[in-house]
Amino acid sequence: MAAELGARTMTLYSYIERKEDLLALMADEIAAEAHVDEPLPDDWREALLLLARRERDLVRRHPWRVDLISQRVPVGPNGLRHVEQKPAAIDRLAASGVAVGRLTAWRILAAFNDYMTGFVIREAQERGAPREEGISEAERAALAEPYIRELVAGGEFPRLGPMIEEGVQGADDNFERGLGWVLDGIEAHLRGGPEGRS
Numbered sequence: 001m002a003a004e005l006g007a008r009t010m011t012l013y014s015y016i017e018r019k020e021d022l023l024a025l026m027a028d029e030i031a032a033e034a035h036v037d038e039p040l041p042d043d044w045r046e047a048l049l050l051l052a053r054r055e056r057d058l059v060r061r062h063p064w065r066v067d068l069i070s071q072r073v074p075v076g077p078n079g080l081r082h083v084e085q086k087p088a089a090i091d092r093l094a095a096s097g098v099a100v101g102r103l104t105a106w107r108i109l110a111a112f113n114d115y116m117t118g119f120v121i122r123e124a125q126e127r128g129a130p131r132e133e134g135i136s137e138a139e140r141a142a143l144a145e146p147y148i149r150e151l152v153a154g155g156e157f158p159r160l161g162p163m164i165e166e167g168v169q170g171a172d173d174n175f176e177r178g179l180g181w182v183l184d185g186i187e188a189h190l191r192g193g194p195e196g197r198s
Helices: 008-013 021-035 044-061 065-070 077-096 102-126 137-153 159-167 173-191
Strands: none
Touching: 021 065, 021 077, 021 173, 044 065, 044 077, 044 102, 044 173, 065 102, 077 102, 102 173, 137 159
């Protein structure tokens, strides 16, 4: 950050008190990229999918964002504007005849975010986001691959072995497919009746 501004590192602290404050400001600045300026789609699933794709693209452009997720950096106004769009998408369930209370909307939001967060962290690591030790997850996996293949070749892992051999774990459609499954499950649960909506 200091290099980009053409300043010495310690000069930044004349503008901010703590490193955490700078990280929060940086996170909030890029959060604006995930906000959808145009009206959300009328269909709740399409609206949530659009927001999910924006978040994934954000982390792909700024892989350092993954490190901030684990640090629980406070959400700023841009982040809140983006998060506000998720309950707005969930509100669209009413158009399909499903009334959703605040608690259920919060639970839907939590399930959706849990999937999103887990996926983008794993994807960033697989794409080679550097870790603190200076080696990326992709490099770590490449180093471990011969050992894993040797273990699998012994026949002790009859289910994992073929998956690893065929390379199915890296299927590119996992993001959309997984989101679809999450949303299918939410919809099936909600349509199960009043007792299923709590």
